[in-house]
Amino acid sequence: MTPSGAQREGRDESPEERADRRWSELLQEVRVAQTGVQILFGFLLTVVFTPQFASLGTTDKRIYVVTVLLGAATTGALIGPVSFHRLVTGRRLKPQTVTWASRMTLLGVVLLLATVASALLLILRIAMHNAAVPWVTGGLVAWLALCWFGLPAWARHRYARKG
Template sequence: MRGRHETPEERADRRWGELIQEIRVAQTGVQILFGFLLTVVFTARFPELTVADRTIYIVTVSLGAAATGALIGPVSFHRLVAGRRIKPQAVAWASRLTFIGLVLLLATLASALLLILRVATDDDYVPWLVGALVAWYLLCWYLLPLWVRHRYTNSSRGSGDRSRGSGPDPDSGNTRGGGGGGARD
């Protein structure tokens, strides 16, 4: 039988390390975007924005703040529960926060693109362009990974080849492909 031979504690440690590496990438992006958004209100052109553009700006800043909170949340979460012998549960909750943070980051990017492109040009194609970019994010961030997960965890049941997805999932203790949400790796 192939797979990892690790205790639940070792698995939680590994998954925590992997999750923190993933969060570092998303945190950097959302913090730079959020910082940029905070400076926009102080620019000379801000008073010239239409009511609609100011509303989009407020929504964008709010989404950015929420995404920042969700993506930094796992660090605080870990600090508050460290040493309590509940790392597997902490990893699961931190993973959920990260997933929520990524959804909020997607919404922030869409809103920021809408605002920037509306200010840059008032052409009617802007919502269509933003929609196309959101579709691209959805494809890259969710649809392709879910398709790969489905293809390689459900296509070879019973073949005995763990690399193709049969057998128990070493990270969850469950059978691969048996449901689960976006919070599991």
């Protein structure tokens, strides 16, 4: 309760405390995403060294290259917050660091969606050899987009503070 008797909303924290809390939360989120990216990217890097890679057609090899490039970009975006923080630590830029790290993380998640989509397309083209591949890939990408972006956007809109 405030002195006027009105109920306060939110946390009672200073801007520095808020930045520290948001940074800790962001690091936990990045750790989860990085684990998946590291596994996927590590797998992608080994594919080119398998005997079957040489037998892939030109289109599949191009999809593979795009997938690896997307995986590298995803890795960069999700590791970016760590180097950003390390380079500005001690300069009293925590709120700005959190903002930029959050943006890089969101970009990393978007790139991860593109990487997964590309990897699915390649794997399903090789495994299924039929016209259903784009539809199956599209359906799975739509599902991921709903889980990763649609539901959070809906919740944000649905539970936004009025006034």
